[in-house]
Amino acid sequence: MTLLPIQDGNTAMPPTIFLQSRFWAGFKCANGWSSIRLLVNTDDEASDATLVGDGGIVPYEVSVLFRKLIWSFTFAYVPHGPETIYRKESSQNHLERLGKSLKAWLPRSCMFIRFDPGWYTAGIETESTGRPVFFPPLLKASDVQPPDTVVLDLSCTKDEMLARMKPKWRYNIKLAEKKNIVIAEEGYAALDTFYSLYQQTAARDRISVHPKSYYGKLFELALKNKLSDTQSAGDQSAEGRSGDAGKWTSGTRGEPVPDLRLWVARHEGQALAVIVTLFYGTTATYLYGASSDEKRNLMPAYALQWAAITSAKAAGCLEYDMYGIPPNNDENHPMAGLYRFKTGFGGELRHYPGAWDYVYLPRVYFLFRAAERLRLLWHKKLRKIR
Numbered sequence: 001m002t003l004l005p006i007q008d009g010n011t012a013m014p015p016t017i018f019l020q021s022r023f024w025a026g027f028k029c030a031n032g033w034s035s036i037r038l039l040v041n042t043d044d045e046a047s048d049a050t051l052v053g054d055g056g057i058v059p060y061e062v063s064v065l066f067r068k069l070i071w072s073f074t075f076a077y078v079p080h081g082p083e084t085i086y087r088k089e090s091s092q093n094h095l096e097r098l099g100k101s102l103k104a105w106l107p108r109s110c111m112f113i114r115f116d117p118g119w120y121t122a123g124i125e126t127e128s129t130g131r132p133v134f135f136p137p138l139l140k141a142s143d144v145q146p147p148d149t150v151v152l153d154l155s156c157t158k159d160e161m162l163a164r165m166k167p168k169w170r171y172n173i174k175l176a177e178k179k180n181i182v183i184a185e186e187g188y189a190a191l192d193t194f195y196s197l198y199q200q201t202a203a204r205d206r207i208s209v210h211p212k213s214y215y216g217k218l219f220e221l222a223l224k225n226k227l228s229d230t231q232s233a234g235d236q237s238a239e240g241r242s243g244d245a246g247k248w249t250s251g252t253r254g255e256p257v258p259d260l261r262l263w264v265a266r267h268e269g270q271a272l273a274v275i276v277t278l279f280y281g282t283t284a285t286y287l288y289g290a291s292s293d294e295k296r297n298l299m300p301a302y303a304l305q306w307a308a309i310t311s312a313k314a315a316g317c318l319e320y321d322m323y324g325i326p327p328n329n330d331e332n333h334p335m336a337g338l339y340r341f342k343t344g345f346g347g348e349l350r351h352y353p354g355a356w357d358y359v360y361l362p363r364v365y366f367l368f369r370a371a372e373r374l375r376l377l378w379h380k381k382l383r384k385i386r
Contacts, residue, residue: 001097003105004039012039012059014254017118018280019079019145020063023225023258030217033067036105040082040098062098064113066106073364074110076102079145080118080352091119092134099138099358111368112359116145120350124328131351138356141369142376146324147354152347154284154313154320161309164346169302176303179267183307186264188219194262194274197290204293215276215288222260222278256281259315263308265300273300277308284312285321305345322347 006012015021025035041059060083066076082098099113106113115138121131131147134140152161162170186193195212202209259279265272273291277284286308291301309320322342326333333339343349359365 001101002041003101004041006037006039006061012061013083015061015063015081015083016256016281016283017080017083018258018278018283018285019116020061020081020083020118021255021258021280022063023221023255023280024079025063025065027218027221028065030221031214033065035066036064038062038064038102038105042094042097064102064105066110069111069368071364072109073361073368074107075368076106076110076113077144078113078115080116083118091117091132092138095134095138095356096358103360106360111361111365112357114141114144114355114357116143116355117353120352122348122350124349132353134353134356138358141355141357142372143354145352145355147352148325148327149350149352150322150325150343150345150347151350152309152320152322152345153318154309155318158310158313161313161346166344166346169344172299172302173306176265176299179298181272181298181300181303182266183303184264184266185261185307185311187262188223190262190264190271190274191216191219193264193271194276194288194290197271197274197292198288200293201290219260219262222258225258261308261311263304265304267295267298267300270294272296272298273304275301275304275308277312279312279315279317282316282318283321284308284315284317284319286323301341309345320347325349327351 018024022037025037029035038061039059040062062078062081064076064078066074068074082094095115095117099115102113103110117132119132152164154161156164162173191212195215198209201207261277261279263275263277265274271292272295274289275286276288277286286305289301289304312320322345324338325342326335326339329339329343330336357365
């Protein structure tokens, strides 16, 4: 395995997952992180991979985020990477080698690197078809991205998509239309509306939200990427460790340009529900959603999702990722209602491995993990975790 900085002459598979994109790295850099982007060449692992080219395994780019924690120590994070698909029995070896190889590119104070692989198993989870489980030196960590989700197939017709929904969901979509719910893609201009409803939802469901500026930066960067001229790939690699989000653009080296949309459902002008979606390549992702405490019987959330789903299909997306559900339909789960809502639209259940750590500084790491577990316990007792 060899790691190289991204250069004009390098040939690699561009990222297809938005979390591995230059856009997302730039957004995280605007919120206190740093980032490095590298080319991973693993020709010696070609026999273990399922995604190969004529000359062996296809080299891929990996986006690594890192930030300072306590006592000047740092940690690194690879969101939904690597993308290259390995056979189940070989994924452990690949992550170990990647973790070891990345150490030289990270600050000496880095305690560990947290992998959140983009590999998944589909369908109802059983012992024989469950998600990959790794072994030391990889250690199970607190999840960052949702390890379970449901993904809709947009390659079929609208009638077929409706047929795959539960009958009540089709009824609710029609009911919202009958009750004159108006859906519009209002974009950045509706940020205040979004945040106001998001705060209401956070108070009702006892979840945490970022400051409004966090979401504002996301829209600002998406708009800049959409409107700005594409910079050269050389400019991108030169800023591999930059924290300046303004120097990151997408649409280079074959990357899709992110299309961030903010949808609002209104009744007689009153905003009742909002969602934020990101169209990236062939996948649309439902990032955030919020709703008012009023007029919930008009079913605005169902109409919102249907509008976003059909728009994603029209934009050329092949999948619509609901982005996070409980692992199963356990009615006692604090987010059981979320499971029912999202799976009611149909779709394929997907289960990711979740987060796994490769440790560089064991003593400091285990102190950090003890503190992290206490924090997670507090959240589980006092708040619902999305």
